[in-house]
Amino acid sequence: MNSELSVAIVGVAESDLGKTPQHTVMSLQAQAALAALDDAGLTMAEVDGVVTAGAWGWAPSLQLAEYLGLKPKYIDSTNIGGSSFEAHVGHAAMAIKAGLCEVVLIAYGSTQRSDSSRKRPPDANATRLNLQYEAPYGMPSPVGAYALAAMRHMHQYGTTPEQLAKIAVTTREWARLNPKALMRDPLTVADVLKSPYICEPLHLLDCCLVTDGGGALIVTSKERARSARKKPIWLLGHAESTTHDRISAMPDLTVTPAAITGPQALAQAGLTLSDINLVEIYDSFTITVLLTLESLGFCKPGEGGAFVDAHNFAPGGDFPLNTNGGGLSYTHPGMYGIFPLIEAVRQLRDEAGDRQVGGASLALVQGTGGVLSSAATCILGVE
């Protein structure tokens, strides 16, 4: 490990999760922010960086700063899809290292589940620019794009629906240990395979949940981190990339941009995959996890299915993965990327309760956004 310990996550929290008709996207973020600040032993008055992403505002960081009564020295609304928050941690670290600010709040909120029962006009942007070549065909996005990737992987490498289903099943096993998880009933491979197809070859239970919810992270400098309420979790490496926007422009449907960001973030940390003992991977769909494992290099291209068969991702297994129950079974409010970061911090602090992974000291958190379009990796560790 050659990374200087200069920036740490010192506070994490979720807002209310599930179905939250009593909340707006703003109140979810305020609730999570206050809880994360309390977790850090800091106050709102000390926040001088505001970072958020969402489709709910024209300039979300401005809307959030106004709502919270802040006049920050650093603001960022970078939106690269669900991986935005892994990118935000890196951006916050750069801003802190550059001396622009000291205490950065990264927040997210979504009421997409409650919104789905409300009237919404069609989105005019959905047929503009590069979307004009996709929207008229009735491509359900994002699920259709992930289905195209799954079908291609199955064709090219013989990956089976059972191997994908197994990812949903082991993730559910973790959710059963998480009191905040939405789906906590036992799940079998047969259950996944008999759930209805959404887009072949993906079944309903290959897909993430649709929930409301939010979360917050507090990122701060080395000096501030030393006086935090809890053990600081250090950012050791960070990288972000994109290979395409629409799925038709993805160079190879079996390789995600995690193939770029994983090695880059590990190199920055002076680590290799074999040093990592906790892995949290964005699981929008079961295929997302399998492709990401391959792209990060945990197995060779095409061997994701065999990797699923050879390892046990469930509690007590040899390869603990998505220990909060993931987007598949815990929560998935539109963009999920802040939640694997929250979980990694809790695991590294040894405060994950029934789902604590013994000896977790170095975590790889992998965000994926859009339709396998963006990737951002954070390497986190204890001192």
Place this chain on the structure above:
Amino acid sequence: MTQEKEGWPAPLPTIDSESAAYWQAAHEGYLGIPHCKSCDKYFFYPRAICPFCQSKELETARVSGRGTIYSYTVVRRHPNPAFNARVPYVIALIDLAEGPRLLTALRSNPEEVKIGSAVEAIFEELSPQISLPCFKLAVNG
């Protein structure tokens, strides 16, 4: 009932200055995609500069409309009732004979669709002004 229950029509493309030639070609019944006169590559979708060499020396080329299936999915559920009424239907990524890949609807029996199969372009009228390039399994595939 609510607007959502009744649904909304299948969306039409918002045609712009860069895409007009592509949609005009489709309306005339052929596939017209950008070709770079500088590096001699075809690409999709139309844009002001070549994504390979950044040249502005571009033309709309009439291509064969033939290609192969790179991947596909059978859509079983769609949030837009206008599309949901048509399920199951096939969405596919087609590698055109000239190189570029595009997303399209494949108007063939889902059970006969396979990755690697040969396909050919067909054109469906969406409005009096707009036709949509779709594909079907090639007769002599």
